[in-house]
Amino acid sequence: MNTVEPIRDEGTVQDIADYLKAKNERDYLMWMFGVYTAFRISDILRFRVRDVKNKRSIGLREKKTGKERKFIVNKRLQKAIEQYIRDKPDYEYLFKSRQGENKPISRQQAYNIIKDAAQKFGVEHVGTHTMRKTFGYHVYQKTKDAVMLMKIYNHSDIHITLRYIGVEQDYIDETMAAFDIMY
Template sequence: MNTVEPIRDINTVWDIADYLGEKSERNKIMFLFGIYVGIRVSDILSLKVRDVRDMNYVSIREMKTGKEKRFPINEELRPLLNRYIKGKADYEPLFPSRQQNKALSRCQAYNILSTAGEKFGLQHIGTHTMRKTFGYHFYQQTHDIVTLQKIFNHDNTHITMRYIGLEQDAISESIMKLSFKKRR
């Protein structure tokens, strides 16, 4: 299994969102939902329209952990989400596949995201990229690794730092500073 990375550059995040929007509003909103809420793709794809309509918070039971999770819908995401669900029935999957009344599969989501990543020269893109991008930018804006650890339900901050790519960034930065220049 290949390790996926967060999208570190905010302009690339929006380029990908715009690119996905040119192809499909569903794909764009799925991507934006993923980067704004930071939950696993399996939990995103299981949502119904009723789970987000007129809600400030969404409550789910995480598929992987079985734990209850409650998260707010970001004020930047809310108007995009409202426009997207307008006219949709409450029972419909939030992110439907082309098959009648079925949710988009994890495999389809992967193909959508990896194709977009390739378009922008990103090689390590997958479904976890949305969650990792949320975490990376949350940390860059808040520097609050403890809260991020709690959001992700990680056992410790080291796991969280490694998960969002900060550990690798620090290693790479240290290696780049290494010098074997002869000292006088």
């Protein structure tokens, strides 16, 4: 199994957003949605226009855990949503596939989109969880509030959260690189 990592460099997160926006507005919104909400891709793909239209907060029951989750829509994400859904009917899936009547893209297609964009910027170890992990990594770097992230992710243990967002490995790497027993 390959390990999926967060994107630690803020500039690269922005570069991927800019690249996707220029390439495909749907893919750009998917990236923004993932990075700003920390939802799993299985939940992101279920959204329809009516679920986000004119809303400052969005709630859903997580597919994996069955737990309710509500979040405030950040201003940057709100602007991206408004621009994207401007002429779309309420019943349409937010991340609609070009194949079929009104179906969302597949998880595999979401993965392909993310992997392609990441490769353009030399980022390895990516997957659909990269967006979710990137959110957590950067929130943690700004707040150092692992307990809040644990609640957002619905994790049962703080160590799971720290490992999930890559902070635990960063700390291990720094400790190992600085260790010197010889005088």
